Amino acid sequence: MSIKDRLSGNEAIATAMRQINPDVFAMFPITPSTEIPQFYAQYVADGKVDTEFICVESEHSALSACAGAEAAGCRAVTATSSAGLSYMNEMLYVVASSRLPLVLAVSNRALTGPININHDYSDSMAERDSGFIQLYAENNQEAYDNYLQAHRIAEHPDVRLPLMVCEDGFITSHALENIELEEDEAVKDFVGEYHPENYLLKSENPLAVGPYGVSGYYMEARVAQAEAMKNAKRVILEVAADFEKRFGRHYEFFESYRMEDAELAIVLMGSSAGTAKVAVDELRAEGVKAGLIKVRVFRPFPGEEIVEALKNCKAVAVLDKSEGFSANGGPLFAETASAAINLEKRPKMIDIVYGLGGRDFTVGHAKRVFARLAKIVETGETGPIYSHMGQRDLRKEVQ
Amino acid sequence: MAYNLKEQLNKPERFEAGHRLCAGCGAGIVCRAMMRALEPEDKAVICNATGCLEVSSFQYPYTAWHDSYIHTAFENATATASGVEAAYNVMKRRGKIKDNFKILAIGGDGGTYDIGFQSLSGALERGHDFTYFCYDNEAYMNTGTQRSSATPRFANATTTPAGVESVGKKQTQKNLTQIVVAHGAPYVAQTTLIGTLKDFHEKAHKAIYTQGPTFVNVLTPCPRGWQYPSELLPEICRMAVETCVWPLYEVENGEYHLSYMPKKKLPVEEFMKLQGRFRHCFKPGNEWTIEAAQEYVDKQWEALLAKCN
Numbered sequence: 127m128s129i130k131d132r133l134s135g136n137e138a139i140a141t142a143m144r145q146i147n148p149d150v151f152a153m154f155p156i157t158p159s160t161e162i163p164q165f166y167a168q169y170v171a172d173g174k175v176d177t178e179f180i181c182v183e184s185e186h187s188a189l190s191a192c193a194g195a196e197a198a199g200c201r202a203v204t205a206t207s208s209a210g211l212s213y214m215n216e217m218l219y220v221v222a223s224s225r226l227p228l229v230l231a232v233s234n235r236a237l238t239g240p241i242n243i244n245h246d247y248s249d250s251m252a253e254r255d256s257g258f259i260q261l262y263a264e265n266n267q268e269a270y271d272n273y274l275q276a277h278r279i280a281e282h283p284d285v286r287l288p289l290m291v292c293e294d295g296f297i298t299s300h301a302l303e304n305i306e307l308e309e310d311e312a313v314k315d316f317v318g319e320y321h322p323e324n325y326l327l328k329s330e331n332p333l334a335v336g337p338y339g340v341s342g343y344y345m346e347a348r349v350a351q352a353e354a355m356k357n358a359k360r361v362i363l364e365v366a367a368d369f370e371k372r373f374g375r376h377y378e379f380f381e382s383y384r385m386e387d388a389e390l391a392i393v394l395m396g397s398s399a400g401t402a403k404v405a406v407d408e409l410r411a412e413g414v415k416a417g418l419i420k421v422r423v424f425r426p427f428p429g430e431e432i433v434e435a436l437k438n439c440k441a442v443a444v445l446d447k448s449e450g451f452s453a454n455g456g457p458l459f460a461e462t463a464s465a466a467i468n469l470e471k472r473p474k475m476i477d478i479v480y481g482l483g484g485r486d487f488t489v490g491h492a493k494r495v496f497a498r499l500a501k502i503v504e505t506g507e508t509g510p511i512y513s514h515m516g517q518r519d520l521r522k523e524v525q
Numbered sequence: 526m527a528y529n530l531k532e533q534l535n536k537p538e539r540f541e542a543g544h545r546l547c548a549g550c551g552a553g554i555v556c557r558a559m560m561r562a563l564e565p566e567d568k569a570v571i572c573n574a575t576g577c578l579e580v581s582s583f584q585y586p587y588t589a590w591h592d593s594y595i596h597t598a599f600e601n602a603t604a605t606a607s608g609v610e611a612a613y614n615v616m617k618r619r620g621k622i623k624d625n626f627k628i629l630a631i632g633g634d635g636g637t638y639d640i641g642f643q644s645l646s647g648a649l650e651r652g653h654d655f656t657y658f659c660y661d662n663e664a665y666m667n668t669g670t671q672r673s674s675a676t677p678r679f680a681n682a683t684t685t686p687a688g689v690e691s692v693g694k695k696q697t698q699k700n701l702t703q704i705v706v707a708h709g710a711p712y713v714a715q716t717t718l719i720g721t722l723k724d725f726h727e728k729a730h731k732a733i734y735t736q737g738p739t740f741v742n743v744l745t746p747c748p749r750g751w752q753y754p755s756e757l758l759p760e761i762c763r764m765a766v767e768t769c770v771w772p773l774y775e776v777e778n779g780e781y782h783l784s785y786m787p788k789k790k791l792p793v794e795e796f797m798k799l800q801g802r803f804r805h806c807f808k809p810g811n812e813w814t815i816e817a818a819q820e821y822v823d824k825q826w827e828a829l830l831a832k833c834n
Contacts, residue, residue: 149615152608176618178611183647187604190644193597194572194608199616202608220597326570326593326609327616329624336596337585347585 128306128373135266135298138305139205139231139291140165142273144175145313148229149200149320152180152191156210157243158295159233163205185210189217189230196226197335199325201277203228207295208235211249215256221288222257223351224335227280228288230258231273234396235295236483244484245295247395247448251457257351259289259358260425264381264399266303268422269293271375274308277317278365284357294397296484308373316372355426362423379428381420382435384410388417390499391436391473393462394445395421398480398487402445405492416496421458429465436466439473441499447481455479455512474508480515491515498524530721533561537591539569544589545581549755551718551745551762552578552633555660558722559629560592562729567625568592570609574602574632574641577667577747578660600640603648603657606630610653627733628655634675635665638701649708649738656732656739659701662747670750670802674699677770678821679814680802682750687805692814697821705740706776712737714775716784717744717762724773724784731775744771752801764796769826774833781832790826793819 133141140162143151153163163179170179178195182188185206192202206214211232221228237248250260259279263269273291280289293299308316324333339347359379366377381399384406385391392402399420409416419435421428436442444463446456454460459477466472478495481487494515502508513524539560546553556578563569569592573579579596582589597605610628632641637659645657664682665671672682678697681687685694702715712735714728725743732739744765748755765771768791773784794815797803806814 149619150608150611152611176615178615180607180611180651182604182607182651183643187601187607187644187647190597190601190604191608191611194595194605194610195612196608197595198570198609198612199621200612202612216598217601224597326595327613327622327626328593329568329622332568332591332593334583334588334590334594336579337583337588338580339585343585 128308131305131307132302133266133305134161134300134302135263135269135293136161136233136300137165138266138270139273139293140169141307142270142313143203144169145310146201146277146317147175148177148203150178150180150192150195150202152182152188152195152202152204154182154185154188154206154210156185156207158235158299159205159207159210159231161299162231162233185213186217189214189221192228193217193221193224193226196228197224197325197333198327199322201320203231205231205233207233208237208249211253212237215253218253218256218258218288220336223347225286225351225354226288227286229273229276229280230288230290232290232292233295233299234292242483243295245297246482246484248482250290250292251448251450253290254425254457257287257355258425259287259355260292260423261289262292262395262422262424263298264397264420266298266301267305267375269298270305270307271369271377274313274316275365275369275377277320279358279361281320282361283323285354285361287351287354287358297397312372316369359426359428377422379421379423379431381422383418383420385417385419385435387415389415389440389503390496391417391419391439391442392445392492392495393419393421393432393436393442393458395424395447395458398445398447401487401489402492404489405496408489409493409496414496414500424458427461427465429461432462433465433469436473437469437471441474441502443495443499444475444477445495446477446479449479449482459512474502476502476508476510477512478515479513485516487516528721528723528726530723533726536561536565539563539591540582541589541591543587545584546577547748547755549748549758550577551662551747551758552660554718555658555743555745556582556631558725559631559658559729562726562733563627567627569627569629570595572602572606572609572628572630574636575599576633576636578631578633580667599636601644602630602632602636602641603655604644606655607648607651607653610655628653629658629733630655631658631660633666634659634661634663635673637661638675638699639673646708649705649710652737654736654738656741658729659740659742660745661742662745662750663698664747664750666747666750675701679806679818681805682802692805692811693802702740702742706779709779710738710740711735711778712739712775714740715742715771716773717765717771719759719762719766728775750802753799757799761796761799764791764799767791768793768796768822770796770822772826772829774829781829783830783833793822
């Protein structure tokens with residue numbers, strides 16, 4: 127039986143952690159993720175969990191301690207945002223290549239500078255090639271559900287990769303929403319115990335982790351890691367299927383919203399999807415064949431599946447809530463467009479970078495995007511492929 | 526039981542021959558002696574910072590370590606050890622493991638005095654139960670002898686070269702041993718590789734079997750960086766002690782104890798002249814460098830003696 131509650135995204139994730147009761151939690155505070163370890167510290171103080179909770183002196187050490195704990199045979203977790211994730215950068219690669227399946231909760235926040243505490247994806251997008259699996263949530267329910275699925279995906283023997291559970295800073299992390307929680311025992315039963323095959327504290331068989339790998343061996347390690355990321359696609363769907371069977375909520379790589387006969391489509395991530403869905407509904411009521419794809423799994427990137435969903439569209443706008451400074455569009459666009467490259471007949475595609483540092487994204491903005499797509503279809507002219515939306519000076523914007 | 530090197534060497538080797546450290550490198554001696562200081566029935570996890578030791582002792586698919594070993598990065602051996610220790614505590618509490626494990630961290634001076642200092646300081650403050658061994662060879666040797674905060678004044682390092690306008694490094698080294706003491710660690714010691722390694726062994730054993738964060742700073746010569754023939758290693762270590770460049774002492778719960786008082790304190794040049802990195806100090810016109818080095822060593826030594834009384 128689900129339990130109805132009203133929680134922020136941070137508390138929803140902390141609750142999922144409490145229900146899982148991981149072995150080790152190493153924390154360092156940074157806005158807006160700080161509440162997660164704060165809630166957790168209270169669970170420890172109240173005896174609701176028996177996790178080793180370590181307050182380390184930096185995010186780099188938080189992930190390093192998690193790496194040590196996970197390698198030692200434990201389930202280790204932490205949480206961070208923005209500069210904290212950047213400071214972990216070196217260790218993200220180490221953790222992934224050492225095949226340590228720990229789970230990192232990210233409350234996404236813009237990177238400096240100027241310094242800003244609000245939401246965009248520049249922090250986790252900068253780590254998209256770190257070897258972490260990345261799940262993104264539209265709302266508090268999805269943040270909770272993604273977290274429940276995270277350990278099983280990461281720890282699967284065919285995967286053994288670390289995983290980031292991302293939620294939108296403040297928008298999701300701090301806003302209260304009605305949410306359905308699962309029973310503690312049902313969660314424990316779904317997630318299961320962690321039984322790694324090899325670990326540092328295995329008395330009968332010592333383990334060495336983190337070798338120097340010369341050219342004669344390095345590539346094999348990287349290819350094995352790449353194969354594990356491919357395997358993660360299958361495992362993500364398997365875990366989602368079991369999750370749906372037990373708890374009734376359905377998850378895929380992405381959500382297709384009114385895409386069956388869509389001619390104009392937006393591809394985006396996170397909480398903006400809720401806003402854009404309103405625009406889709408209103409345009410549908412006016413007879414516009416609008417649709418939306420909300421990407422839940424960015425790593426591994428479900429390129430084939432997204433392209434399959436988009437192939438009959440006439441025009442597609444990818445909305446990037448991070449600026450990659452490639453001068454050629456944001457990361458979500460780069461992935462989506464390259465996945466479509468071998469289609470015989472593909473939609474016209476543009477990229478719109480929006481919402482940086484917490485800049486508002488409204489139903490009006492989403493409708494402007496669909497208006498641009500309609501114009502592209504009508505004129506056959508794509509216009510500027512890469513542009514920014516939501517600036518203070520509207521005259522700078524592509525209409 | 527009195528220390529006997531022969532008996533110690535009869536113990537099963539826990540740091541195996543065949544590693545790729547240079548001939549005449551002190552780090553291999555440190556590792557063997559460190560592992561001998563463990564009681565045979567105790568298991569260990571070694572957390573190693575990036576450096577010569579790491580690339581030389583665990584090159585895939587070979588490892589010189591019989592015990593479990595983890596290397597993650599340069600600056601975080603102690604943070605990694607914190608996680609291993611936390612894992613040990615929780616697994617022990619939950620009945621998942623029965624054996625006793627000792628958590629050992631080891632890094633060079635770069636990974637300890639410099640880039641690893643934050644993570645060391647954090648772990649000391651948190652009070653994890655581990656022992657940190659610093660094999661202090663007084664420069665970044667793995668990358669080719671760049672100066673560190675452990676490099677002594679006047680040493681010719683590749684980033685503080687001697688030249689017409691330079692007599693080597695300008696600054697004196699950081700006193701990390703005493704900085705660790707200031708953290709309130711229950712056991713801190715300074716040693717090097719002399720004689721039968723009795724001093725090393727006893728300090729390492731005491732450190733490993735003292736509850737809480739403990740630290741052993743080991744002056745560890747590097748034949749390439751210090752520029753000496755490999756067979757001179759024991760002599761250089763002995764001279765470091767006899768000149769009081771590297772005094773042997775330990776600090777238990779804040780109490781300083783001198784481990785060895787030289788019968789006749791030798792001039793600092795007896796240590797310096799054995800090593801190519803100080804060669805320029807002996808050139809005509811540079812005599813003042815040896816005087817300045819002597820003055821510094823005397824001052825440090827007096828300050829230490831005052832603490833030991």
